[in-house]
Amino acid sequence: MLAAARRGTDVVGFDLLEGMIEFATARAPSGEPEYGRSEFFVADMTEFAGRVGARSVTMAFNLINTIRHLPSDKAMCDHFAEVSRVLAPGGVYIVGLSLTAYGNEPPTEDVWVGRRGSLGVTQIVQYMPPRTEGNLHTRSERVISHLVIERPGGTEHRDSAFALRTYSLAQWKALLTRAGMRIVATVDEEGDVAEATDGGYALFVLEPDEER
Structure with a gap:
């Protein structure tokens, strides 16, 4: 989003946590006429359109399974x-989703390591x-x-745990139909056209189904 703002695109984003909004706002580019407008606010994924503006967004994104917190x-x-409500005519919504292969997935683990100066995480x-x-x-799916x-x-040391709702490809497609999306x-993660499969991760480019 911030890279888009530096190229002159207006951007808007939201999060449940005030701290995340403060972080994004502090990093937003400003002070140059070629920069786009940046706005960030606290909101829930089920109630945000009133802060954005009807039919004003040409591209929205929600990546890396964030949508599965619903x-x-x-x-x-x-x-x-x-x-x-917020997508402009012809606008698209990009959702990153890991699909579940029920009964065929073992427990897995990821490890991320980062360092900045004297701080290591x-x-x-x-x-x-x-x-x-x-x-x-x-x-x-339980995440620890x-x-x-x-x-x-x-x-x-900080510990936390939460649950993510799961979808097979068939469940995901049925939900999109119910929600009026196509x-x-x-x-894939490189932007190449790829077939979505159970047990894999894919980026779905969606738009409202105007024929419904």
Whole structure:
């Protein structure tokens, strides 16, 4: 978003946490006539259109499974209704989503390490797939995060856990139909056209289905 603002594009974004808004606002480019306008505000994914403006957005994005924090199909439909209100004619919404292969996914773990000056941060994230019994399965993936923060004055540990709602490709397509959205294209993380499959990650380029 900030790179787009530096190229003269107006950008708007939101988050539930005031601290994230303060961080984005502090980094937003300003003071040059060629920069676009940047606005960030606190809001929920199911209620934000009133702060953005009807039919004013040409491209919106929601990447790396953030949309899966919405706990139900109803909440997801409410979210897509808000998106449809703000998208301009011809506008698209890009959603990054990991699809679930029920019964065929083991627990997995990611480790990220970063350092800036004397500050070092390591995050270990474990993903516990939905429970499956026969043809029945839950719709929740448990995520457990352990954060190690290293400073000259000592080391701090922070633990958290949360749930992400799960979707197979069939469940995702059914939800989009229910929400009045259609898939324009599916691409991989490099932006190349790719087929979405259960157990994989894909970027879905969506638009409101005007024929509904």
